[in-house]
Amino acid sequence: MAGGAERYTSCASFPNATASLDLAGGRGYAGGVTRDPTPSPLTWALALVFLALLDGVVTRTSVLWGPTAFEHTRDIRKVVFAQTYQAARKLYATTSASPARIALLGNSRIWLAARETFLQPELARLAPGPETSVYNLGIFGAGLGDMEVVSRHLGRVRPSLVVLAIGSSDLLATPSSPLEGLPARLLRVGWADGPLPPRHAVDRLDRWARTVWPLYRFHEFARAALEDRVVRPTRPETFPDHVRSTRAIFAYMHGEQAAAVEQAYRAWRARPSLAAFVDYLRVGSSGHVEMVRNRVREATLPSLESPAGRVLDALLARLAANGWRAVVLLMPENPLLDGDVAGEYHVAGFSAAAADVIRTLAARHHFILVDGRRWLPAEAFLDLDHVLPELSGFQRPLAAEIVRALRS
Amino acid sequence: MLSAAEPGLRLPAMVVRALLYALAIAALVIFAPGAQHVFIYQGF
Numbered sequence: 322m323a324g325g326a327e328r329y330t331s332c333a334s335f336p337n338a339t340a341s342l343d344l345a346g347g348r349g350y351a352g353g354v355t356r357d358p359t360p361s362p363l364t365w366a367l368a369l370v371f372l373a374l375l376d377g378v379v380t381r382t383s384v385l386w387g388p389t390a391f392e393h394t395r396d397i398r399k400v401v402f403a404q405t406y407q408a409a410r411k412l413y414a415t416t417s418a419s420p421a422r423i424a425l426l427g428n429s430r431i432w433l434a435a436r437e438t439f440l441q442p443e444l445a446r447l448a449p450g451p452e453t454s455v456y457n458l459g460i461f462g463a464g465l466g467d468m469e470v471v472s473r474h475l476g477r478v479r480p481s482l483v484v485l486a487i488g489s490s491d492l493l494a495t496p497s498s499p500l501e502g503l504p505a506r507l508l509r510v511g512w513a514d515g516p517l518p519p520r521h522a523v524d525r526l527d528r529w530a531r532t533v534w535p536l537y538r539f540h541e542f543a544r545a546a547l548e549d550r551v552v553r554p555t556r557p558e559t560f561p562d563h564v565r566s567t568r569a570i571f572a573y574m575h576g577e578q579a580a581a582v583e584q585a586y587r588a589w590r591a592r593p594s595l596a597a598f599v600d601y602l603r604v605g606s607s608g609h610v611e612m613v614r615n616r617v618r619e620a621t622l623p624s625l626e627s628p629a630g631r632v633l634d635a636l637l638a639r640l641a642a643n644g645w646r647a648v649v650l651l652m653p654e655n656p657l658l659d660g661d662v663a664g665e666y667h668v669a670g671f672s673a674a675a676a677d678v679i680r681t682l683a684a685r686h687h688f689i690l691v692d693g694r695r696w697l698p699a700e701a702f703l704d705l706d707h708v709l710p711e712l713s714g715f716q717r718p719l720a721a722e723i724v725r726a727l728r729s
Numbered sequence: 730m731l732s733a734a735e736p737g738l739r740l741p742a743m744v745v746r747a748l749l750y751a752l753a754i755a756a757l758v759i760f761a762p763g764a765q766h767v768f769i770y771q772g773f
Binding site for chain 2: 506537540
């Protein structure tokens with residue numbers, strides 16, 4: 322069929338017409354010439370070609386993946402989005418010639434404890450030779466469902482080893498410890514439903530669109546990156562490459578409140594007890610204390626048939642199906658919780674029950690389980706869940722386990 | 730004044746129009762509502 326251009330009324334037919342060059346093809350007054358708004362199929366085909374080019378220009382270049390300020394936000398309301406973006410960049414925009422690529426899946430526990438800048442030197446010390454590339458894909462607040470969604474992208478880095486770093490509380494599926502959240506919504510791809518089916522049909526359509534169309538998959542990140550380049554947030558500050566003192570980490574986390582937090586931390590070190598530790602936490606991290614208490618109130622003992630058990634099973638099945646070697650790491654637990662006889666901050670027996678579920682599932686898929694729950698003393702902990710970045714020394718036993726797994 | 734109907738301008742007009750369509754679709758996708766950027770993490 323003739324396209325819109327062919328159906329235009331020519332100037333020759335209307336010698337008095339004063340039409341300007343019509344690019345948009347809209348029907349309207351243009352010097353007395355009324356145009357047909359219907360673009361030709363060729364125009365649409367060309368538009369699709371341009372769209373594919375634009376897609377590539379955005380999603381395969383520094384337009385999307387270049388340094389941004391928003392990814393270094395210290396605004397706790399935005400940090401999950403920022404870290405999901407960083408994980409996506411590591412998966413989609415990092416190339417490594419290293420023969421050993423280690424992908425770390427987890428949440429804030431591993432994000433803080435095994436920063437690339439802490440872990441890679443330890444790996445180099447234990448296994449001299451070609452550099453090992455570490456991809457820390459941890460995201461604050463990520464549940465097992467989020468990790469399962471991140472694992473759908475792991476083929477991008479062709480990992481030599483996947484370390485799934487989980488804590489016993491990750492087997493909860495409660496408001497205080499949800500199975501999935503923002504990372505799963507931002508990174509969901511795949512044709513088939515995962516272990517946590519979409520709540521609405523539109524979510525499935527969204528996942529399919531993200532699967533086939535990179536620009537749509539990353540449209541939230543693209544928007545943030547473009548906004549970032551126009552209006553840079555003030556005072557971005559990257560997480561330190563190395564942490565030399567508690568004062569440094571408190572300064573990063575608590576800003577002006579750091580001195581008070583440091584003082585409280587010193588007080589608990591002088592009188593080591595669970596009560597003193599909670600007093601220290603209440604100075605700068607009262608939200609964490611409340612979250613832990615809520616988690617205890619909501620907890621039910623985990624099982625293989627629970628939603629968390631099914632998600633973990635699906636995650637491990639994907640790792641196995643892709644032929645990736647994997648280590649399931651039970652993250653360190655704060656020994657101070659042994660003194661929580663009132664059960665205010667932990668549920669007696671929960672950790673052991675969770676470990677049993679995780680051990681059974683790891684064995685089902687022939688993966689190594691490393692139980693790191695007792696790796697570290699209380700003074701290595703930042704709070705009830707997290708170890709002190711670098712200062713804890715967590716990177717040393719982790720590096721040893723990685724080297725052992727790579728050589729096995 | 731020029732007209733897109735001029736034989737010599739049909740192809741450039743179609744190309745520019747297609748480019749504008751592509752830009753418009755890309756802008757709609759990028760700035761369409763998406764997952765909430767704000768997600769309050771309570772871990773600390």
